[in-house]
Amino acid sequence: MTRLLSLLWHKLGSINLTVALCLLLTVDLVLGYFCLNRHTSFFIPLNDMGLIPWMQTYGINNLLFTGWFFLLLMLLAGLAVNTFACTTSRVIQLLRARGPGGRQRLALKLAPHIMHYGLIVILAGYLCSYLCTEVLTSSTLAPGTHLSLPGTGGQVSLLAFEPEYYLGERLAFWKGEVITPNARLLLSDGVSPREAMLSVNQPVRFQGYSFHLINFAPKSPGGMKMKTRIDLHIRKDPGVGLYLAGMMLFTLGLIFYVYEWIVYREAHK
Amino acid sequence: MQSTTTRRLLGGLITLMALITLWGCNRETKPETDKATGEQRPAFLQIGAFSINRISPTRTEVRDGAGRTLILIPRAAPMPTDCNPNQVVRVPVQRVVAYGDFDIATLRALGVLETLVGVTRSEERWYIPEIKRGMESGKIVYLGDASSIDFERLKQQQPELVLTWDPSIIPLLDQLHIPTVITTTPQAMCLNARMRFVQFLAPFYHKEKEADAFFARIDAALRDIRARTAGVAHQPKVMWGDVYEKRVMVEPGNAWVGELVGLAQSDYQFEDVFGTSCIEITVERFLYSGQDADIFFTYRTGAMGATSKAALAKLNPLIKNIGPLQRGRVYAPLPHYTQSADKLDEILTEISAILHPEVYPGYRLRYFVELPDIDPVAAKETSHDRI
Numbered sequence: 286m287t288r289l290l291s292l293l294w295h296k297l298g299s300i301n302l303t304v305a306l307c308l309l310l311t312v313d314l315v316l317g318y319f320c321l322n323r324h325t326s327f328f329i330p331l332n333d334m335g336l337i338p339w340m341q342t343y344g345i346n347n348l349l350f351t352g353w354f355f356l357l358l359m360l361l362a363g364l365a366v367n368t369f370a371c372t373t374s375r376v377i378q379l380l381r382a383r384g385p386g387g388r389q390r391l392a393l394k395l396a397p398h399i400m401h402y403g404l405i406v407i408l409a410g411y412l413c414s415y416l417c418t419e420v421l422t423s424s425t426l427a428p429g430t431h432l433s434l435p436g437t438g439g440q441v442s443l444l445a446f447e448p449e450y451y452l453g454e455r456l457a458f459w460k461g462e463v464i465t466p467n468a469r470l471l472l473s474d475g476v477s478p479r480e481a482m483l484s485v486n487q488p489v490r491f492q493g494y495s496f497h498l499i500n501f502a503p504k505s506p507g508g509m510k511m512k513t514r515i516d517l518h519i520r521k522d523p524g525v526g527l528y529l530a531g532m533m534l535f536t537l538g539l540i541f542y543v544y545e546w547i548v549y550r551e552a553h554k
Numbered sequence: 555m556q557s558t559t560t561r562r563l564l565g566g567l568i569t570l571m572a573l574i575t576l577w578g579c580n581r582e583t584k585p586e587t588d589k590a591t592g593e594q595r596p597a598f599l600q601i602g603a604f605s606i607n608r609i610s611p612t613r614t615e616v617r618d619g620a621g622r623t624l625i626l627i628p629r630a631a632p633m634p635t636d637c638n639p640n641q642v643v644r645v646p647v648q649r650v651v652a653y654g655d656f657d658i659a660t661l662r663a664l665g666v667l668e669t670l671v672g673v674t675r676s677e678e679r680w681y682i683p684e685i686k687r688g689m690e691s692g693k694i695v696y697l698g699d700a701s702s703i704d705f706e707r708l709k710q711q712q713p714e715l716v717l718t719w720d721p722s723i724i725p726l727l728d729q730l731h732i733p734t735v736i737t738t739t740p741q742a743m744c745l746n747a748r749m750r751f752v753q754f755l756a757p758f759y760h761k762e763k764e765a766d767a768f769f770a771r772i773d774a775a776l777r778d779i780r781a782r783t784a785g786v787a788h789q790p791k792v793m794w795g796d797v798y799e800k801r802v803m804v805e806p807g808n809a810w811v812g813e814l815v816g817l818a819q820s821d822y823q824f825e826d827v828f829g830t831s832c833i834e835i836t837v838e839r840f841l842y843s844g845q846d847a848d849i850f851f852t853y854r855t856g857a858m859g860a861t862s863k864a865a866l867a868k869l870n871p872l873i874k875n876i877g878p879l880q881r882g883r884v885y886a887p888l889p890h891y892t893q894s895a896d897k898l899d900e901i902l903t904e905i906s907a908i909l910h911p912e913v914y915p916g917y918r919l920r921y922f923v924e925l926p927d928i929d930p931v932a933a934k935e936t937s938h939d940r941i
Contacts, residue, residue: 326603326741333621342598342607423620423721423736430725458836500740502722512701514722516620 298370306364313360317353324350333422333518336415365405372401393549396541403535410528421519423499426468428513437474439492444469444480446501446513466501468515483515495520595762602747603739604754614645614757620721620736626757640728643715643735646759651708653700653718657737658682659895660752663768664761671711674700681890705730715758742809742831745817749773749898768896775899776817779906782913783819790848790909793823793878795832795840797870802840803832803853811851811905818906823847837872844876849909850884856923860886864928883908885922894921 296302321328327347331339344351376398383391424432431442449465468483472491481489489496500516599606605617613634614626625637629644651672652658659682661667667684676696677689688694695711698704700720708716709730716727719738727734743751749772756765792815795804805811807825815822823843827835832853844850854860859869863884867874878884885908894901904921907914 326600329603330605330617330621334623342605343600346598346600423622425721425724427722427725430729432725500721512720512722514725516721 298374302367310360313353313356320350333420365408368401372398393541393545396538399538400535403531406531407528410524410531413527414522414524417523419521424517426515437492440473442471444471462505601750601754602743618736619739643733647715649713651713651716655892656895657717660755663752663896664764666759672697681893742806745810745813748810772899775902779818783910786819786910789820791821792849793847794851796853797873802835802837806833818909820909847877848882850878852886855889862926862929884925891921
């Protein structure tokens with residue numbers, strides 16, 4: 286039994302399996318490119334409805350175009366297991382062997398493995414995001430209106446929409462159009478209200494939720510008479526912490542690796 | 555030994571990929587049986603950016619054009635506790651306010667126009683007899699222009715649902731506890747979505763059967779268009795849009811008109827343009843595409859100045875040299891065109907007849923008008939001058 290488990294562990298951590306998985310991932314992602322490019326509408330809801338409900342609806346009903354994504358999940362799971370088995374085997378070997386240089390040298394030798402563990406944590410973070418994120422879709426705010434955050438006493442109001450317009454001459458097509466849609470929000474938790482500026486790629490965080498600007502009106506002072514409004518996606522994403530932790534782990538491994546390269550390998554050439 | 559294992563592993567994974575693909579090809583949506591009528595309906599239906607997900611006989615979740623989820627429950631059912639009450643709609647809806655002509659025409663296609671209680675177009679601008687009558691009797695009221703709705707009046711009408719393209723009214727309607735459905739999408743509706751939109755509104759009224767019949771009618775018209783135009787020798791080049799004072803707007807290639815033109819063996823000049831309906835492009839692109847175009851559909855009606863090619867050229871001197879104005883044909887929509895989406899089969903057929911008059915001998919236009927070279931009055935004056 287132990288021998289069987291050992292063999293299985295060895296096979297799971299095989300570099301041949303890594304190469305095979307990477308090749309299959311490449312083929313699958315090429316397929317995915319064409320499916321995504323031509324059928325984007327199948328995948329947009331994945332951003333807000335979560336992985337399981339998406340699989341049960343859009344995913345399962347359009348398998349011809351979404352099958353690559355299911356396979357991607359399986360391949361990534363395989364890659365994560367393969368990386369874990371391979372890295373852990375190597376780490377155990379390193380810990381057993383130790384070698385010269387003491388703890389500092391050992392830590393530096395672990396650098397690539399720290400990066401591998403970081404990658405697994407990042408993948409787990411994304412999976413967590415797609416499985417557990419709570420999204421309030423397309424919440425709209427007009428000046429003076431507010432919305433309440435479920436499960437908290439928090440309220441968010443739009444104080445003013447203060448866009449920046451393109452005033453240059455070089456891009457005639459953009460002249461007079463909004464290039465930075467700034468929305469001034471009032472965030473009230475019942476105790477100490479504060480103001481925050483929301484913009485595209487500049488989300489606001491409040492009471493565990495993050496606010497993302499997805500649309501706004503008007504886009505220019507002329508044109509159609511559109512009333513002022515901002516559309517938000519409000520997300521409570523427990524995966525963020527995980528993939529930030531994964532990124533930090535990866536960065537730490539990278540720093541160790543570069544340090545070892547400079548101090549030991551280059552110095553001993 | 556190791557290479558054999560790897561080969562087996564690779565073989566297994568490739569077989570898995572092939573099986574998933576084959577399964578996807580053969581899979582059909584698991585239908586759900588309606589207890590009241592005994593009809594089978596797909597549990598999940600996607601219509602462009604819209605979707606219908608039948609969770610249980612007493613709960614249907616729909617996704618509107620803005621990606622918002624609304625819960626449809628029977629009128630007598632208790633209010634669900636797991637969602638925002640402003641996103642719960644009791645069905646069948648009995649009182650509705652609608653902004654768009656397309657939404658109203660869809661209600662007409664479903665045979666539920668009697669539920670309409672408010673519109674954003676004044677009485678003289680309606681061509682649908684039921685609405686004119688409803689406005690005369692006071693059952694349907696004009697709520698003001700879409701950009702300046704009278705919310706007091708809207709509240710008095712006690713709608714159970716508002717169909718709109720304008721998300722900015724959602725916060726105010728939330729305060730009034732009236733659910734809102736956004737019926738437009740960030741990207742233009744494709745032909746399939748345009749044909750099936752009726753199936754999106756159907757669960758709000760329990761009119762799935764009527765919606766399916768409507769779709770079958772449009773589908774039959776489309777098959778006829780395909781069959782008639784299959785062997786045509788000439789593929790005309792078509793453009794759809796207009797140049798305004800400061801902006802140039804066209805229908806993108808992903809819009810239903812772009813798809814229809816392609817399907818009717820014609821070339822759409824803005825096929826590579828992707829985005830929202832009535833999308834802005836540069837004047838240079840419009841003029842470039844217009845050089846060798848044969849047919850031009852303008853957004854303008856006669857009342858907006860599209861009375862002749864000369865009148866259009868006078869309005870926009872920039873476009874006077876494009877192909878359709880010089881040597882081709884120009885068509886303007888008749889005023890009732892935008893309110894006639896319940897006759898989508900006739901509209902599709904008419905567009906096809908315009909593109910290929912040779913396969914529709916004796917066809918009489920009902921939704922578009924071909925613009926003469928010069929206005930009849932100007933023509934009269936010219937003939938007088940000659941005399």
